[in-house]
Amino acid sequence: MRKPIIAGNWKMNKTPEEAKNLVTELGPLVKDAKCEVVVCVPFVDLVETKKALRGTKIKLGAQNVHWAEYGAFTGEISATMLKELKVDYVIIGHSERRQYFGETDQTVNAKIKAALSKDLKVIVCVGETLEQYEAEETITVVSKQTIEAFKDISKDELKKIVIAYEPIWAIGTGKTASPTDAEETISVIRKTIKRLYNTAASEAIRIQYGGSMNPKNASELMAMPSIDGGLIGGASLNAQDFAKVVNY
Ligand code: PEP
Numbered sequence: 001m002r003k004p005i006i007a008g009n010w011k012m013n014k015t016p017e018e019a020k021n022l023v024t025e026l027g028p029l030v031k032d033a034k035c036e037v038v039v040c041v042p043f044v045d046l047v048e049t050k051k052a053l054r055g056t057k058i059k060l061g062a063q064n065v066h067w068a069e070y071g072a073f074t075g076e077i078s079a080t081m082l083k084e085l086k087v088d089y090v091i092i093g094h095s096e097r098r099q100y101f102g103e104t105d106q107t108v109n110a111k112i113k114a115a116l117s118k119d120l121k122v123i124v125c126v127g128e129t130l131e132q133y134e135a136e137e138t139i140t141v142v143s144k145q146t147i148e149a150f151k152d153i154s155k156d157e158l159k160k161i162v163i164a165y166e167p168i169w170a171i172g173t174g175k176t177a178s179p180t181d182a183e184e185t186i187s188v189i190r191k192t193i194k195r196l197y198n199t200a201a202s203e204a205i206r207i208q209y210g211g212s213m214n215p216k217n218a219s220e221l222m223a224m225p226s227i228d229g230g231l232i233g234g235a236s237l238n239a240q241d242f243a244k245v246v247n248y
Helices: 016-030 043-053 079-084 094-100 105-117 130-134 140-147 179-196 201-206 218-222 239-246
Strands: 005-009 037-038 058-064 089-090 120-125 163-164 206-210 229-232
Touching: 005 089, 005 163, 005 179, 005 206, 005 239, 016 037, 016 239, 037 089, 037 120, 037 179, 043 058, 079 105, 089 105, 105 120, 105 140, 120 140, 120 206, 130 140, 163 179, 179 206, 179 218, 218 229
Parallel strands: 005 037, 005 229, 037 058, 058 089, 089 120, 120 163, 163 206, 206 229
Antiparallel strands: none
16 A cells, blocks of 8 residues: 655745745644655755754755755755755656756766665656647656666665656646546556566555646545556645645
């Protein structure tokens, strides 16, 4: 049985003070959650958020990490730095990072390795553009992204990785993939993991859906057998809304 995982991706929103207020409100609202709950906050919010999360079951996540251990990479943050702040998860390869910051399947793979080497858990994002969706290339695109992301990652390391399937045309647009479409693509990703590793690994890995998931559509998406949670953008910026998704 896979334990569902619902993670909020705040993107570039919330100051440290606002972060503290949000998680202070969120804690009691999700105290009986049956799924794992994570908030992925801006780097500058990590310290305040960690403090405010004390006594809750909510895990802390970052939204990016650099592939190098340290060095001349102005403006970047290493896995060692995140680990020292007691970060649990890091999102890698979000489509906004691929689109605006030139991340490629190769840098995604390098970043996953860097995160795992410091014992951070990873949420790796895959998903197709609207153009690729309309050209019926979804399966080809997400399979390639998955294969490249997991290059030289061992079966043992796989246990520390969650995949988020996020159709880019559904992110922040209010358009959601239908539960059956999301289920179908996620099943293909699972089959790819089976081909790369084995049946047990493919049955164990958790795969989230992301893309305009909200309190209204969370339960029907979560009812699909292959969907093991959600990566939530907009609806995670409000404690009440995020709690409704978590308590789907
Ligand atoms: C995301 O940022 O990963 C996301 C899914 O955003 P939204 O929920 O706003 O579509």
